[in-house]
């Protein structure tokens with residue numbers, strides 16, 4: 070029996086999420102590795118066009134769960150639909166993009182169908198220990214190699230960027246429906262609306278230089294030297310989430326998966342460890358500079374230049390160095 | 399409302415991390431442990447809701463004996479009782495095994511609402527609260543940034559964070575499980591009075607059998623995920639590290655940003 074691998078795509082308001090392409094790439098690679106076949110699965114309402122878009126890949130099929138009650142995402146609707154589909158079709162692996170949507174419902178799906186769950190995988194390899202997944206632990210400072218035990222399907226969510234969408238193979242697949250039986254009582258919530266979180270007064274996406282502070286700055290009362298440096302560089306101030314959560318800066322300064330996405334020419338990260346939720350918001354920056362007292366901080370992996378040291382010493386030194394070089398300039 | 403808040407104790411984010419001799423987890427000796435960040439916000443939200451609805455908070459944690467300290471803190475902040483799943487049978491679980499154990503402990507308490515953090519800063523599954531909801535058969539939401547009890551007390555209006563700065567708002571029936579995101583509120587500090595009062599509060603320590611579970615249903619015996627090894631990601635530094643004291647490193651950096659990189 071060949072191994073069957075599903076990649077569950079994500080869509081919203083008529084558009085496929087780009088991480089779905091990464092899931093297809095991962096499914097194709099896993100199918101190559103295990104000698105199996107890859108299929109894509111799409112849930113929604115009136116999703117024929119999206120299914121045809123997905124069908125332009127080297128896949129055994131695109132399976133669609135098309136139902137009016139799937140027009141908007143709800144965890145109940147998605148769990149009920151996929152639990153039935155997986156029960157009927159018995160895929161061995163089901164891959165999901167690791168998004169705010171999938172993290173909410175995939176664990177419940179695993180619990181409901183007795184599947185194993187590998188959250189936020191960043192890669193896999195096959196060796197003596199069988200199929201081994203890698204995933205981040207301790208907010209990305211370390212990684213774990215894990216494998217699953219027991220029978221039944223394995224559900225895996227894939228961290229953003231872990232598999233390159235460019236590596237997916239094009240092709241031409243057929244589209245086939247999955248049966249859906251849903252009632253309004255299955256949804257688990259009644260969606261009332263969508264709002265902007267914490268205002269969007271400041272648009273950081275156009276900034277050329279951003280000076281961003283993390284928890285390492287130590288408090289709102291310690292921001293003045295950072296603000297001085299930012300003013301000198303004509304930079305916008307940005308921040309990691311804990312700085313905002315603590316109330317040291319307003320929410321519209323937050324950079325990352327739940328904040329703004331920026332791509333300045335220069336991104337100065339001060340006392341920021343470099344968790345994935347922060348990195349996704351700033352990795353498009355041309356030049357990244359990190360100042361951190363921990364030489365092992367993950368931020369140094371994405372930075373071009375780094376200073377290992379106390380930002381409270383480095384920041385005034387930077388301000389002085391910029392002034393000095395301009396005076397000499 | 400009777401509210402269960404699940405908290406986890408995790409290494410402080412500033413902790414120096416080393417791999418344990420068996421290679422399967424970090425060496426916990428000398429590591430300072432704290433309440434997981436989003437769990438602190440969950441606890442605060444629970445205490446607030448208990449105050450406004452005239453209810454109580456029961457703090458629940460799964461972990462070794464050291465976790466008592468975290469539960470004492472929750473009691474000092476205002477939880478009325480605590481439950482610690484420290485029996486060795488509970489050890490080594492994954493989100494599925496731990497979620498089953500926590501759900502059984504919660505079911506025994508007869509709660510109306512369960513709050514958890516959204517993700518732990520150690521394993522980072524982001525899944526345990528969701529599994530709890532599955533076992534209880536209650537609706538759930540992840541990344542909750544706002545909770546209001548609706549009139550009549552039978553439903554909630556919940557604000558949930560979505561990607562890139564938008565929130566979704568929806569109505570959910572009670573009982574429910576909410577996985578709270580950091581930043582939803584401003585956690586309080588413990589008062590001296592609270593700390594004194596906490597010393598007299600009960601921390602129950604049920605075994606799997608007390609919760610109606612077999613030992614094979616919890617902990618490592620039930621885990622579907624097995625950690626083979628942990629380690630630091632290779633090539634920790636891609637960056638060009640500028641050596642020297644702060645002043646000389648800063649000068650070098652400014653020189654490079656003006657010359658080589660041409661960004662200032």
Ligand SMILES: Cc1cc2nc3c(=O)[nH]c(=O)nc-3n(C[C@H](O)[C@H](O)[C@H](O)COP(=O)(O)OP(=O)(O)OC[C@H]3O[C@@H](n4cnc5c(N)ncnc54)[C@H](O)[C@@H]3O)c2cc1C
Pocket residue numbers: 208282283284285286308309310311312323324325326327328329339340341342343344345346347350360361362363366378379380381411412516517541
């Ligand atoms: C669903 C979800 C969404 C999230 N969204 C976001 C988001 O949009 N944006 C975001 O940023 N995070 C987000 N997070 C949080 C993220 O996981 C991390 O917790 C966060 O990015 C860490 O922020 P930090 O680097 O400032 O703090 P920490 O990880 O605590 O790092 C602080 C760093 O400062 C260094 N430091 C301390 N003192 C000094 C000093 N004196 N000098 C120099 N360095 C020092 C330390 O070595 C450490 O590396 C999200 C999390 C979840 C679960």
